[in-house]
Amino acid sequence: MPFNSLVFLLAFLPLALGLHALCAAWRPGSRVPLLAGLSLAYYAWWDWRGLPLLAASIGLNWLAGEVYGRTGRAAVLTLALGLDLALLGLFKYLGFLAGLIDAVTGAGFSAPALVLPLGISFFTFQHVAYLVDLRRGTAARMTLTEYALYIAFFPRVIAGPLVRPAEIQPQWNAAPAWDLAAARGLLLLAAGLAKKVVLGDGLAAAIDPLWAAAAAGTPLAPAAALQAVLGYALQLYFDFSGYTDMALGLALMVGIRLPENFRAPYRATSIQDFWRRWHITLSHFLRDYLYIPFGGSRHGLPRQFGALLGTMTLGGLWHGAGLTFVAWGAAHGLALGLHLLWRRAGLALPPLAGWAATFAFVVLAWVPFRAPDFATALAVYRGLLGLDGGAAAGAAPDAWPLAAVAFVLAVAGPTARDLTARLPLSGRVAAATALVLAALLLQVGNDANQAFIYAQF
Known part of the structure; x- marks a missing residue:
């Protein structure tokens, strides 16, 4: 049910807005559960086959956050993050890896064809942001309903923008500004x-x-x-x-x-300026969760150049399971590295x-x-x-x-x-x-x- 479809614009959206208006006026406390339910319904309406995976991932990641919040065991978060990335790899990259193995070995290796769940790249990154920010102390724990809304919020579950928990948590229970x-x-x-x-x-x-x-x-x-x-x-x-x-x-x-x-x-x-303007939330995610952990600018020029190249190459692979996407990401990583050298040389x-x-x-x-x-x-x-x-x-x-x-x-x-x-x-x-x-x-x-x-x- 894409945003540019008649069924969304003429059926789902008016129904969702009408229910939300009634809820906000008469029972403001039920606004979050209503939006969460509408969001899951929207996802299922588009493609119900991915709903069990989305719902299971919401439950397991929320549970990992709860266990960490009560015990302080970071290993629980690490395990959940590993499972998130493994599921992304299974559904999105298994066929790609099988093709690479077959091309290198000629062994005729093949992988089963799996249905790619809608928005899996985006909601996986949202899980990562929540768990990592919990460990960093920059996110507060959510209720299960709030977390379901954070992950599945229907305006952004399929293709973003990517949102940090701290950006959206304070808004869940705030009174909406209806007019302007x-x-x-x-x-x-x-x-x-x-x-x-x-x-x-x-x-x-x-x-x-x-x-x-x-x-x-x-x-x-x-x-x-x-x-x-x-x-x-x-x-x-x-x-x-x-x-x-x-x-x-x-x-x-x-x-x-x-x-x-x-x-x-x-x-x-400049190419640096481009990535400050294009898909800004993804750029920030790659910077905070890949580039800086790779070393960023803290360990000398060669390490920084490598961090840029590695971050953008993985960013290309995130866009699609194919070597063409890897090449696109690597090209941008090289361009950012060359721009870094250009600036260090004092050129403009x-x-x-x-x-x-x-x-x-x-x-x-x-x-x-x-x-x-x-x-x-x-x-x-x-x-x-x-x-x-x-x-x-x-x-x-x-x-x-x-x-x-x-x-x-x-x-x-x-x-x-x-x-x-x-x-x-x-x-x-x-x-x-x-x-x-x-x-x-x-x-x-x-x-x-x-x-x-x-x-x-």
Whole structure:
């Protein structure tokens, strides 16, 4: 039941908001159980097959936190963390590892095909954050119902943003601000849906045939390859930031503030600046739970370079069980390491040159992230360089007009969060939002509506 589906927008969401309003007005103490129940129902409605694993992981991790809180035995947390990572490895990486073993040994080793539970990467990281923060003393123990809501909260269970316990615990039992927060939440929901439906899906329709042609071995001309590469960079941004805007908006509509996840990342003037703006909650997670434990900047330059490379490589693998994702993460780790050396040498680029270099690198690095294999990625790179003399393949519509609009918005336009925060709320704004939502619902109802990219991770 994706956010951009009619069943969510016209059935689940009105029901959830209506029940929440009644609960908050008449029985405020039952708000947390209601939201937890709605969240589990939402997850089951999308794909019931993953619900037993989600529920079991919630129970076991909460129990580990309780045992640690009463006994102080850190080994319990270590055991729970190991189980979380083992389950993630079993469902997400077993086939990947089997393929590697088979490629190296030729033994014909294969693994059983398992259904990948929705959002397992995200809710596993939430378990890790809770248990690690309990041990660090930066999180308070939750009741089982509160913990179920922390893990399964429906606006963010599938694709984030990632949330620390300390960021959300104080909000569970606070009285929700109905007027301003809920109104801005509706604006964010409309803005995110527009990003996804108009820009993300519109670009996908134009560039997917080009990527399919490259995967099938059809040479691409430089213009077609550039259209595929730049179009995907913009599609991914508006698809995932649109999802996040919708998540933040939905949370505001039930009185919960989630952390910012995007801050105009395609305006970054360095690769370090990019990761301070792109998928911010993941960047913070990788920094606090991988980079710093790896040594961070505390043990000399070689150790710091290795920590950057290791953190980003694992971050790439977290996105997907494939060597192309590993290559994408390693490329960003090397870029961050080189940027570190550049800064240590006291060198600097003018802002415009820094933006151009960063944007070019990020866009080119998205190629293995999007490509199903290295052969396809190489074909796209060869097309960019004009080495194959190909032509635009198939009947793909021209992506340039929509890509130009998306580029201007991504590089120079306001973020949805800033826009909704500055926009004065009035009856006219509400009417305009309603009209926009009505138009988007018509678009959502057609066959071109696509799933969110990050929902598969």
